[in-house]
Every structure is written in C-alpha cells, then in structure tokens.
Amino acid sequence: MKIGELARATATKVTTIRFYEQIGVLETPARTSSGRRTYGDGDVDRLNFVRNGRRLGFSIDEIRSLLALADQPERDCAEAAEIAARHLVGVEDRLRQLSALRDELAAMSASGCCARTMAECRVIQAIARPAA
CATH class of the missing domain: 1.10.1660.10 (Multidrug-efflux Transporter Regulator; Chain: A; Domain 2)
Structure with a gap:
C-alpha cells in the first residue's frame, strides 16, 4: 500500500x-x-x-x-512489565498533580470575584501568588 x-x-x-x-x-x-x-x-x-x-x-x-x-x-516479558510499571508511577504522579490543580482551581472559582477592576481581582491574585 x-x-x-x-x-x-x-x-x-x-x-x-x-x-x-x-x-x-x-x-x-x-x-x-x-x-x-x-x-x-x-x-x-x-x-x-x-x-x-x-x-x-x-x-x-x-x-x-x-x-x-x-x-x-x-x-521473557518481565522487562515490558517493568516499563509499564514505571510508566504507571508517572501517570499516578500526574494524577496527583492534576487533582491538586483541580482543587486549587475549584477553590479559586468558588471564592467568586466581586472586584470591580483587574487590580482587585481574586482570580488574578491567586494565579500571581507563588506556589506553596
């Protein structure tokens, strides 16, 4: 083909x-x-x-x-299983990071933003804040 x-x-x-x-x-x-x-x-x-x-x-x-x-x-397929296991550890790590990100974004969104200007905006302030 x-x-x-x-x-x-x-x-x-x-x-x-x-x-x-x-x-x-x-x-x-x-x-x-x-x-x-x-x-x-x-x-x-x-x-x-x-x-x-x-x-x-x-x-x-x-x-x-x-x-x-x-x-x-x-x-023997042990080496393939080992590659998959290492990959799974990385996937689980990314899932933990994504879960923390989801929680942070949910808290940011739930806090609401009633500011009149961007200078007072809680969403912008939360994003600008250094990571803990």
Whole structure:
C-alpha cells in the first residue's frame, strides 16, 4: 500500500508517518522503481502499536524499548512489565498533580470575584501568588 493508504488505515497523518520513519520507530519502507514508499500489513500493525502506545502516554523512548522487546517474541516479558510499571508511577504522579490543580482551581472559582477592576481581582491574585 502507499503512504496515503497507510495513513487512512491507521488514522495517522502522512507527516507523522514520515516523522516516525525519520526517528526510527518505523522501519524505512521499501520503494517502488519510481521511488514511492510501499507498506504492508506489518507496517499497519507496527504503526497501530506506536499510536496506541502514544495514546497511553508512553514516551517515544519507551515505545522504542517496547518495540525492541516485541520483536523478540520468545523473550521473557518481565522487562515490558517493568516499563509499564514505571510508566504507571508517572501517570499516578500526574494524577496527583492534576487533582491538586483541580482543587486549587475549584477553590479559586468558588471564592467568586466581586472586584470591580483587574487590580482587585481574586482570580488574578491567586494565579500571581507563588506556589506553596
């Protein structure tokens, strides 16, 4: 299939496919005699893996590591589980940060702002205040 067909099959922009090829997450595709890239089912699977990994928040480096592991089907999966566990710790940390942010924004919004000018605005003052 051509790059446009791969893009449609995976709901991925052509520029993103080219970027993934450039950084080595996708293998350099075979080319026709006229120089057009050609892709197969394996490329669809690999690109879907990358897209799903990104959707789950894995970094490019983590995806690279997971792909390298996936390319060795007989290998023990402990290393993949370790990558996922480390990623989960990061997700949980971000969730705590987002929860604190939500609480702060809720308190800021609930306090209401009856000021007449921006100089007296509680929302602006709360944002300008240094973090604790």
